[in-house]
Amino acid sequence: MLKEAEKTFSDFLEKKDLKLTSQRRTILRVAFEAEGHFSAEALLSLSKKADSTISKATVYRTLALLKESQILEEQDFGDGKKVYERAQGRKHHDHLICIRCGKIIEFENEPIERLQNAEAQKHRFKIVYHSLKLFGFCNSCG
Amino acid sequence: MLKEAEKTFSDFLEKKDLKLTSQRRTILRVAFEAEGHFSAEALLSLSKKADSTISKATVYRTLALLKESQILEEQDFGDGKKVYERAQGRKHHDHLICIRCGKIIEFENEPIERLQNAEAQKHRFKIVYHSLKLFGFCNSCG
DNA sequence: CTCTCAATTGAGACTAATTCTCAACTAGAG
């Protein structure tokens, strides 16, 4: 999993004449070890544990590259900071977000995806990406 | 339309022991005259034309109240600032957003709404609100 | 291995949307 992502990332960087630095390598690895959805701030803090000299600017810059290479995906759950999650090698999914406890539930729903495409077609619109978020109360917070 | 909203707003304020001030009245009226999706900044600028003493803080505070009373709905189309649109008296809809020209297309899709509810039920989750945004290229930007 | 240089980095300044503070002001009940 990580190996594949490293390959994807180095190919991506090479294609853009960018360099695979030790900082970029570290941040990618740390992002892969992080579970679920993590913020830039959390990634910075975890990355510093592996290499205390890694800076905020580099984490943000690297996140942009990981997003562009589709290794990570950016999500905005509406709490003022963006979060990221692994995308490469995973199926697309959407989210249920509990507005009381913050719990995130992921789901895959092919029929919805198909209807979204049909709706876009109706407007002669080409979807590049989409975001479906259902906010409310989870089972425990109901 | 505006009359109904004024009634909703004054009832809402009364129920919360808040006052219907001239600033709040002005901002509500200006929001109703504004077409489509507008930012807090745009609403401030329009409100100042009606009453030059209205401040940024009051616009933000009033927007929060209009949102809470469900007269307006807040949207985040991902360009760094939130936008608002009339909600009272309108049907729920979701959005197609062109990532080249910024055009917003609204659509209503009952089957998708039903599938969302079914998906939530599957997780014993109570939806309070949701957001479905399809980003891509519109007809003209294709 | 060394040279070279464009790409990269860390530190911290900066940006911009939104929120907060507080003293002066006012809606509206009585």
Added chain:
DNA sequence: CTCTAGTTGAGAATTAGTCTCAATTGAGAG
């Protein structure tokens, strides 16, 4: 009219994210 809790404007504060720039480094050429 009076009283007072709620409201206001001005600008400071907050904060996620971006930018600047001098020093550093990856990696291809020799």
